[in-house]
Amino acid sequence: MLSYRHAFHAGNHADVLKHLVLMLCLQYMNKKDKPYTVIDTHAGAGLYALDSKQAKLTGEYINGIGRLWGRTDLPPALADFMAILHTLNQGRALHHYPGSPWLIDHIARPIDRIRLCELHPTDFALLRRQFKNQDRRVMVDQADGFEVLKAALPPPSRRALVLIDPSYEIRSDYMKVVAAIKDGLKRFATGTFLVWHPFLPTLDANQLPEKLKKAGAAHWLHATLNVCAPATQGHGMHGSGMFVINPPWTLAAALEASLPYIIQALALDERATWHIDQLEQKNSAQA
Numbered sequence: 001m002l003s004y005r006h007a008f009h010a011g012n013h014a015d016v017l018k019h020l021v022l023m024l025c026l027q028y029m030n031k032k033d034k035p036y037t038v039i040d041t042h043a044g045a046g047l048y049a050l051d052s053k054q055a056k057l058t059g060e061y062i063n064g065i066g067r068l069w070g071r072t073d074l075p076p077a078l079a080d081f082m083a084i085l086h087t088l089n090q091g092r093a094l095h096h097y098p099g100s101p102w103l104i105d106h107i108a109r110p111i112d113r114i115r116l117c118e119l120h121p122t123d124f125a126l127l128r129r130q131f132k133n134q135d136r137r138v139m140v141d142q143a144d145g146f147e148v149l150k151a152a153l154p155p156p157s158r159r160a161l162v163l164i165d166p167s168y169e170i171r172s173d174y175m176k177v178v179a180a181i182k183d184g185l186k187r188f189a190t191g192t193f194l195v196w197h198p199f200l201p202t203l204d205a206n207q208l209p210e211k212l213k214k215a216g217a218a219h220w221l222h223a224t225l226n227v228c229a230p231a232t233q234g235h236g237m238h239g240s241g242m243f244v245i246n247p248p249w250t251l252a253a254a255l256e257a258s259l260p261y262i263i264q265a266l267a268l269d270e271r272a273t274w275h276i277d278q279l280e281q282k283n284s285a286q287a
């Protein structure tokens with residue numbers, strides 16, 4: 001039984017990192033005319049109201065996107081992201097925050113195809129309602145994203161971006177993410193794969209980045225943002241990372257210009273840090 005609802009967390013520091021990286025990768029995909037497919041294996045509800053009772057209960061967005069909203073000195077990639085948020089909020093105050101499906105739909109072109117998977121019945125219903133008028137371009141499945149991915153790769157378009165963004169509320173998600181990447185690379189070595197992961201005081205969470213680095217990709221980038229020191233007790237998330245396989249060559253520079261700014265704005269204590277790590281072996285490929 002799934003209990004996680006992204007509405008409680010929309011717009012927090014982890015979403016800012018995740019969605020900035022997602023935007024940059026999609027913008028790069030748009031530079032070539034050839035159509036591509038986006039597969040969002042863990043889509044959530046698609047779009048979030050920041051005045052909902054869930055968002056108000058945690059207030060997580062206040063220390064996330066709330067600290068960046070209204071700033072006028074943003075680095076270029078963040079300014080692009082903020083412009084998208086202004087479009088979503090129709091130039092008014094910050095009321096809505098995009099989920100990955102809204103962002104993908106907004107940036108991908110009419111020729112591209114989008115596949116969204118969500119298992120939670122309530123969030124699936126919200127997601128389906130959001131895309132009810134887009135039968136051909138956007139496919140919305142109430143299905144296990146890990147299973148859908150196996151069948152969907154390689155895509156007919158031979159160009160694809162895969163976002164794997166579980167809540168990790170089920171411990172087996174850690175193992176499934178690594179298996180999905182290994183299998184995905186076998187089926188479609190040139191795909192761009194994005195994995196979001198949390199920094200939590202647990203062994204599974206700490207080991208995941210190393211497992212992803214050893215999954216067999218010849219070219220990857222790992223960007224992390226820690227907003228405070230790890231909790232000594234409890235399960236608080238002190239940061240998160242985005243692991244990108246076959247990243248755009250422009251991604252590292254864009255993040256190097258953005259992450260120092262973000263960490264300065266979002267830091268909760270003096271232990272806040274950002275980091276970018278990458279591997280680029282000869283003969284790696286990108287569609």
Ligand SMILES: C[S@@+](CC[C@H](N)C(=O)[O-])C[C@H]1O[C@@H](n2cnc3c(N)ncnc32)[C@H](O)[C@@H]1O
Binds near residue numbers: 042044046144166
């Ligand atoms: C972190 S949230 C997704 C947030 C979303 N990607 C975004 O950026 O806006 C994870 C979602 O995955 C859903 N979920 C959990 N296990 C799943 C699975 N095996 N397949 C598809 N969805 C799943 C949860 O119900 C939850 O809505």
